[in-house]
Amino acid sequence: MSTSLMRRDGRGLLLALALWLLALAPPPVLAQAEPGDEPAQRQLREQTRQRGEFQPGEEIRQSEQVRQREQTGQREQTRQRERERAGPLNDAPMWRQARSGDEFFTTVRGPEAGVLIQDEGNTWRQMRNGPIKQYGSALLLVVLLALAVFYAVKGMIRLHAAPTGHRIQRFSMFERVVHWGTAITFVLLAVTGLAILFAKHLVAPLLGHDALGVLLVVGKNIHNYIGPVFLVFTVLMILAFARDNLWEASDRVWIRKGGGFISGEHVPSGRFNFGEKTWFWGGVAFLGLIVAGSGLVLDFPNFGQLRVTMQWANVIHATASILLIALSFGHIYLGTIGLEGAYRAMRTGYVDETWAKEHHALWYEDVKTGKPRHS
């Protein structure tokens, strides 16, 4: 049994060897035959041409042949190009495909697993680590510095007249809940968001690597779970305050006088002055919705969005957030140390009549004449 198998094995080996030799043989034979054929054909063609025999209709036939030959030549060229495109010696098209960022076949399952190289990541890296970090940090520092200088020069804007002791309602309970809901979620998101962008450069050198890790593990979760809450509050905020932030005739005066910030003059305005309206529409509504919307794209990657979508969402998110934070510095400044009575107004909902008269004269008149514009 075993011997016969061995013999068969031996015979098989011999057969394989013979086949292999045969397989090796043809190419040289062909190689010799081809150049041999070529001169023979050329000779035949040469002889025909030398004979120069013309027959009736020969000219037409010749032009027909030329046309055919041209067509054949074109077809050959196309075929050659195609061969080059797919040919084993020409890898260029394949490498272009590899770098194209297209998805190819792979057995591995995962987001964009079939992509070999994605270049957009580097673009995103350059934008995030470059302009966004540099201009962003510069903007925030400049705004903080400007506010510090303004405070040092002007101090808190105080009431001119003595408070009357009569208080009138400025914000309803609902408005205050919405405001503080937005404010608290905003501050949490701003702090954690800035930490994600900058803490690497500030916290790590000062407090060490472990502190950075703890800060960001907590921070990232706060950011990701509070984010959608911020969106809800922002929408409520827009609904609650939109009506009193519409354009009024008095806004033109306010713009012309620059809000009276430099002169110290009090420009009469309605419930909200143009500065507040700018913050409301430009900051809360416009930037707030952009930040929240782009944040959702990043927060819920489970909808199959591609990396390039999330990269751009991140660029928009970071840029709009930094602008919003810079604007919020101004709002927070005036709402706390910048303007006497402003913080109390939003905390308790009530302001003194003197405060109303000095800061929002038109609104004060509306309230006094019994036609409060807010519900």
Place this chain on the structure above:
Amino acid sequence: MARMKFLCDAERCIECNGCVTACKNEHEVPWGVNRRRVVTINDGVPGERSMSVACMHCSDAPCIAVCPTNVIYHTEEGVVLHDKDGCIGCGYCFYACPFGAPQFPNGPAAFGARGKMDKCTFCAGGPEENHSDAEFEKYGRNRLAQGKLPLCAEMCSTKALLAGDAAELSDIFRERALRRGKGFEAWGWMTAYGKDKEEAK
């Protein structure tokens, strides 16, 4: 000191996925995570090529540049490793990586709860003590500390996937390419190591 790199020879890769399996088995990688994958271009038509992809341990690594917690780092041998303890799963390394190397155990989960990033370690473990249980649990086997090269390359049946010192890989690949007269491109090397002129030595 050696500079460790991967090199995948597209002329030789036959898409057997042996490297993928070897990696998963050696490091007991969790479900859904594939530190290495094989991608095939022109599957089933002329010009078909397969390439094995994992972390290329880039010279100017984008993941290191964008990581908010600074947990990704280069070892002395140029291997890019990461410290899972400080990882917050933000996914930035995944956005930035040209090769799609960073993986997340929970996948693209809602609220960005991806879990801690996982990627090819060049079989060099992590920041934990060499050969400790903690290291194996988090990062898999540390073959480099045992004096061995990455298992994916060691297992490669056609030696398409090479791993080791950059200079030696270059020599082997150059000789191969010259012998066969084609396939001169070391896949992904421009992207991964192109920026570092010093590496060419």
